[in-house]
Amino acid sequence: MLSNRIRLIFNMVTLMLLSFALMSCTPENPQSTFDTHGPISEIQKNLFLFTFWIAVIVFIVVEGAIIFVTFKYRRKNDDLPAQIHGNLRLEITWTIIPAIIIVIIAIPTVFGIWETQVMPDEEDAITINAVGHQWWFEFKYPSEEIVTANELHLPQDKNVIVNIESQDVLHSFWIPKLAGKVDMVPNHENKLWFRADNPGVYYGQCAEFCGIVHAMMRFRVVVHTEEGYQNWLEGMRTPPKTISNGSDEDEGRKLFVGNCSMCHTNDSYKKAAYHKEINSQYNRWEEWKKDKENSAIVSAPNLTHFGSRLTVASGIKENNYENVVKWIENPDSITIGTRMKNHASIYNSDKKLTDQEIQQIAKYLLSLKPDNDSMASYNQE
Amino acid sequence: MSSILGPKQFQIPRIFPRPMSHSGIWYWLGTVDHKKIGTMYGIVSFFWFIMGGIEALLIRVQLSQAENDIISPELYNQLFTMHGTTMVFLVVMPLSAAFFNWLIPLQIGARDVAFPRLNALSLWVFIFGSILMNISWFTGEAPNGGWFGYPPNSTIQFNPGNGMTFWVLGLNVLGVASIAAGLNFIVTIINMRAPGMTMMRMPVFTWMTFITSILIVLALPILGVAGIQMTGDRVYGTNFFNSEAGGDPIFWQHIFWLFGHPEVYILILPAMGIVSEILPTFARKPLFGYTFIVFSGAIIGFMGWFVWSHHMFTVGLGPAANTAFTLSTMLIAIPTGVKIFNWLATLWGGSIKFTTAMLFSIGFIAMFTIGGLSGVTHAVSPSDAQQQDTYYVVAHFHYVLFGGAIFAIFGGLYFWWPKFTGYMLNERLGILNFIIMMIGFNLQFAPMHWLGLDGMPRRIYTYAENMGWELSNLAATVGGFLIAFSVLIFIINVFISRRNKKLASGDPWDARTLEWSISSPPPHYNFVNIPQVEHIDDWWYKKYPELLEGSPKQTKSAKATVEDTSNVDESKIHLPDLSYYPLFVGIGLSIAALGVIYSYALVTIGLILVFWGCIGWSTEPVNEPHEKHH
Amino acid sequence: MSNQGVTVHHGEEINNSTGVSNKKLLMWAFLGSDVMFFGTFIGTFMAYRNKSLNGPYPEDTLDIPITSVSTFVLLMSSLGVVLAVHYLKESKMGLAKFWLILVIIMGMIFMGFQVYEFTHFAHIGMTPQANLFGSTFFTLTSLHGAHVSLGILWLIFLLYNEYKGNLTSENAIDLELAGLYWHFVDIVWIIIFALLYLITAGDGVPPGGLPWTAGH
């Protein structure tokens, strides 16, 4: 009958689609979980594939049986078929076989759980604190005393332990090519570890529904060679290029101090800035809580060396002049619903910025980068 | 509440006269007939199916291309929240309830359920609860916290407005309806069986209803408590989920999934029951391994309680807990597999007729297996860390929910339609319906596996161009519209068949269970003679008694005929009279719930209505004392 | 086997499969369901035990002697119900009424204690909004209180019918059901008294005396 053939075709297509999908792990798929670059995602992928192929076998058995049955046992005449009520032996068989399959799947799975979830030695790992905010990521390097936002820099071949927290609602910390996700939960500190085998830029993504901007809450992970990483650390501790008095950038700086600095810090390269930033971030949060509707202050990404970042707007847009201007002009044109748009007084009072002022701020922000711009090599791509 | 059946009847004064007529709107409002109630359940939840479907289609339209901006993020969040909630609580559960209502008394040989008025109460509470929840669309604040409403995102601190309050209150009201129905069916199935109908002679659908009812009765109170706590937080300022006071968001997740996982078996077990009725009928063979199927259903129902944390593999429960829940989750594959293989064995060696109902049932096995297998890949918790909250999960649960529950429900509709209405549905349109739905379904949801593995998170209203997700999403959207088209064919089929009225005999499919031994549609008293049951599939063996001696080949024609109702003296058969009180209680409950949002005055009015309804109900005699006839 | 000639009373009381009463079965199933209801609340309470970030803490608020008295009253009311049912079945109407009235009064006394307790707590700043302890404590006890109140209404309704002569030994089942419900509410209180009062009042301010209650 037609319908059966169509179902047959469709089952095949589904199967093909899946296997096809498994094979095509091209760079156009920046969040593919098959294009792995570290041991954790590797274990996860292998476990998945292992289970998947077992599932495919079961699938073929079941669907094959369906197809066989539907062709073989069509009604041909009015005779009643043999009335079989059951067969204990058969039934026990097909209780035991799945049980065996389950055991086969379970063994590597349990090993996988402990392998991926037990933290490695802290001695030879770097520890990072990742904090989820509505709707951006804060990254802190407690041992290096560095803070950054929406862009995580890591050395290659080094274990990374991430302490994962959230300030407001649930978020999830996920870098598909490096490691599966772990949720960011207020009042709980979760942990995740992974290692990146190859330098490169990886996509990170908030995976737990966290409100209106959830779709736009992303970040980038930049994995350096060991040398490049030291370079970057160094850069994060040096002041940005000096700007000449009276230039657009200088005007922009003044405007930034007047309009933006209540929420954004951009001088965390300074000594002892780390604790100051942590405190002020906390105070901003408290400030927002006092008057959630109208507060002019909210926790906001640290903008130190913003010019060296790859993206603007939490990993959404490439970090270039047009996009920064667009963002400052109206964040909603890139990401609808941000706290910046809803609370910054430049949008909600008559302190509107002129086009020129916006351009000056953009230029200033983009000029914020250390002399030894470790990002230069990545900016090319 | 109990009714006082003492010699002198105490009654409160009636404001409205007790409805007595047997037609018209008043009859439908006051009916306590399980068949009418089933029909109303069916119609209302089918309406919500279309609403939920339209919400889904809007989602699909928005996602059809990268960086689409047809739908705003606010609306999108409302759409998927209400889509999920609608489909789970207003579609699959009540559609199953429609089948319970229609079939359970017929299958066990009873005149009605154990508590007809309680049954009416379930219906009305469900209807008004569903309206209550959807009123939020008109106040402009539809719920937007996802169908599992994780706090803190759903707390008043982060989600001001009434949307999520509507959601929790709606769920609580619906919970009352479900629990009442569950209790009713437990008692009905235990106590109302016809003579000789032992538990192990009950049809599998009845068995699955029984297990489902137990699950409902145990699981819904948990959701109720979660709802009360959430309402407390949102309306009265308690601190259960307020993280600033030490409240723990993980705690909500535990209770929600403590309810939520049994809930998914509440959704699928009735479907499995339906399929277990259809397959043997059209294969003309008994169900293979009845005992195994029944017990595996019970085991699924039991084990379903101990797996809930598989929805929480990524919240940091730690490897010990993850190991435990990985293992318990995987174990469920075993009893489920038993069912699958037993169904296949039922078909094996049968004489299969491909009616629409049969096609849907076979489609169910095929699609549910896919969904179940992807469920097992989820259970592998390390790799689930990559899949959790991605479209891979969306694919999994649509395969089990749509490919499972909805397919079986459509199969059931085609199968029992003649019994419900007395006329046949058009089979050719039916087969067309099946084919298009099958194509559309796979086109819609198969690519989602790939999307998820390619890193597409769920609940995002848009995605960037360079992610490589466009083609699959477009396919999914096309598939979504194909599904809608197939549903449209079903609706057209209903109307066409209604006009052409190809009348159905009492037993059009040569089926097996008791409901087919009476005329179609059944008379309101169901059975003229309460049947005496001697076997599983009693009707089948009444028709083919020689099968009991094990000589199938000679059998050509049925030996028993459908019950003749032409000369029944109906005055001898007493059925309960109509009652308005369930309706009042149902309205009252919803008004009271609405009042929690808007004003205490409404709460008071609602509660008065409930109170009055209860008193009236419990003092109202089942039958008016003076002798009167239908 | 044929029912053709027989008048079939299809009401809420035919049982043809197990010989047990529909209503009583319903009641037991409902109680099973209520187990989950209270179970979740008690689970909440225990999970949040010692997790409050601010006071008032249990040992500042809970007054064990007073609650012991009200507990005792509720416990004895259970005896009352069981006796009322017993005498009703034996058609000893006087005694049945006497015990029923006593039960209602005891229930009211219990509710009185609860009202007193709640107002007292509110007075010293322990409200559902105050902290986690308040939220978990009040929801559980007030929902228990709601059950008791409903039970009282139900018993009053039955008492009224007893006086009217509608409730006799024939339909003693109606009182028995109310009794089952009442006992259930009583056993819930038994648990609540042990967990919410006795155990909790023994908790110290610094969270976590016992390993399984310590924060993580």
Added chain:
Amino acid sequence: MSILKDLFHYDGNGWWRIPKTEEAKANPKLEHPFGKFLGMSKDFLIFITSGKGHASPAYYWAIAIILGLITIVEVWWFDVEGLRYLLVPAMLFFSLVKFILVVAFFMHLRFDNKLYSNIFVTCMIIGVFIFSLFLVLSAFHGLGN
């Protein structure tokens, strides 16, 4: 099949279903870890609860008095400083006893149709089981991480 049969075949007077070893056959006493104790306690239980059929008011009074006494012990226990460290297990135990007394005798589960007990006990088992599990999970959140 015969292995299965052996495994599940019941011969021996133990309360589990493991076939006897040769040694055990020779000496049946070895089979029972608690020896006669279980049997005796069962007899005792039957003895004190043998209200078969209908119970009399005196009987209810007795139960009520036991309940009252237990409550007094509970409150006393709470008051004694030296017993505090056992407060939690003691309270759990006492409330369990009271619970069982009320359910079994006041609510007649002990005398009534088995069906009621089955329903209620099933619910209790699932409830107690999952909420204990839940409490363990919340207490040990993140264990092993």
